[in-house]
Amino acid sequence: MIEILNSGWYTSIQDQGRMGMQEYGIPYSGAMDMNSFNWANKLLNNPLNAALLEMTIKGPKLKFHIETIIVFTGAQMDIKHNGNKASLYSPILIKKNDVLECGACKEGCRTYMSVLGGLQTERILSSRSQCDHITKSGHINKNTILQIKKKSFELNKGVTLKSPLPSYITKEIEVFKGPEFDLLESVTQLKIVTQTFTISHLNNRMAYQLEEKIIHKLPEMWTTAVLPGTVQLTPSGTLIVLMRDAQVTGGYPRILQLSNHALNILAQKSTRNVLHFKLKSFE
Template sequence: MSLFVLKPGLLSSFQDLGRMGYQHLGVPVGGAMDSRAHRLANLLVGNPDEEATLEITLSGPMLRFDAAACIAITGAALGPTLNGKPVPNNRPLIIRKGDVLAFGARSAGLRAYVAWHGGIDLPMLLSSRSTYLRGGFGGYKGRALRAGDVLHPRVRLDEGGLDQLARELWDIRVYLPAILGLAPRAALRAMQGAHTGLFTDKSIDDFFASEYRISPQSERMGYRLQGNTLELKSSAQLLSEATSFGSVQVPPDGKPIVLMADRQTTGGYAKIAHIASVDLPAIAQCMPGDTVRFTPIGLEQAQELDAQRETAFEQLRQALGPVRRLLSDR
């Protein structure tokens, strides 16, 4: 039972929720850039949140299946097709032997996620199956996919009755709450932190009132922002401390950097703000050249939004019980 990579796409790598608990050893957390889309893809095929999905960036791969499977595609709208015919995001899809999954033109977002019922057979390394591209480990051989790679799904669906299974899955209504959808935001909500007071009042005002453009020098480690230069009140040195996904650090050149999934484990630059976790998927789906704005939010409000998102996931999990039952019977 195999899955053949005919074309690799621009950057396709396996990611899960990250490699937790190893930052003190210098190992980044990593994981999916858009954890919302990653979790949603797994939900749609009856997997736990922690199962690795294929993270696709801008230009998707072409994959040929030699056995039946159930997959789901979430996140960016990258024009997915099955045997040349368009297929939707955010639905469980039945794949038959010989089918070819491909991607076309992008219409929204940057990163799409593909989940397989049962997952892909990948080694567990430091409690994770995520690919750390800079370190060259994890995922599939520690790298992005290449043409000729052969993947092995852990679960093979029975070939008999696939048409009926496909109809039954299609008849299940999937109501996607807005908080779990691909929805660009006019402004990313960000909290002030312990370092915010180190910046001049003008810099703080500029950060929350100005528009920033995502630099071409942006990737999974961090998004460099082009816009107003931010200044500290003094040039005092700071002790290095642990970093987090969504922290906005400001190096000496005054150009902010949003730390992303593959961020370094520690850093000593002052951080002017921290993006609320509920809005991290929104910036993860932004491309170089896109513009972003920031709006202030309090910690309690950010926590409330995070709780609302988790409630939406749990409600969706309950609603997708029939999907899990249908697939478990196969």
């Protein structure tokens, strides 16, 4: 098992989430940056949906009570393994009583730590992803105990991958037209896809608000379906990008939809980071 000595800024257990449960009003959840999530599991030859830790802004301090192998992916981070520097994208052999101290995220804001075989924490509605109202807690806490599987093989040779960091640095967020985009006046449409937006401090696993306002005359609408990556435009002109833990319905016009790739990139951005939307069409 893994003991949490310090939970970091915001650390939660995530897998691919609860796709298929939305008719009950259950959020999708799952790792914010699916690309880094997939790499973390691939590097350990884990099942695709193995649960891992998603660390936000600053990572936790952990003590291992069992031998295992772990891998870090996502945003760069200073990691101390028993006081020695450890790298991302390379398997780390863990011995009993090892202590891992995770620092602050750099050039991104979410770092992932996968464990051989995946975390064996509670599974609710076919997912281990933590989410308020669904699991007991929305995140891990000090003294949380994470059960893991016994290590079943020896690590022969570590594989290191070149970190895919440059993709996070891009300011370009690829989007498709949302169902209500064509209701906007063409000058407003043009403004949205050409101007630069700043991420407000109101950003979390549910949604990211953007600071710059877009004045519009869109009418009110009936509550309707939304997805992670849907960009809503509120009556006061605020753009809200829905993220993985968003509600499954919403009443604001849906002006844009992020591509899967863009959603993963945005998940690595945080307060005061800037971005611009690049409009694409489906092939």
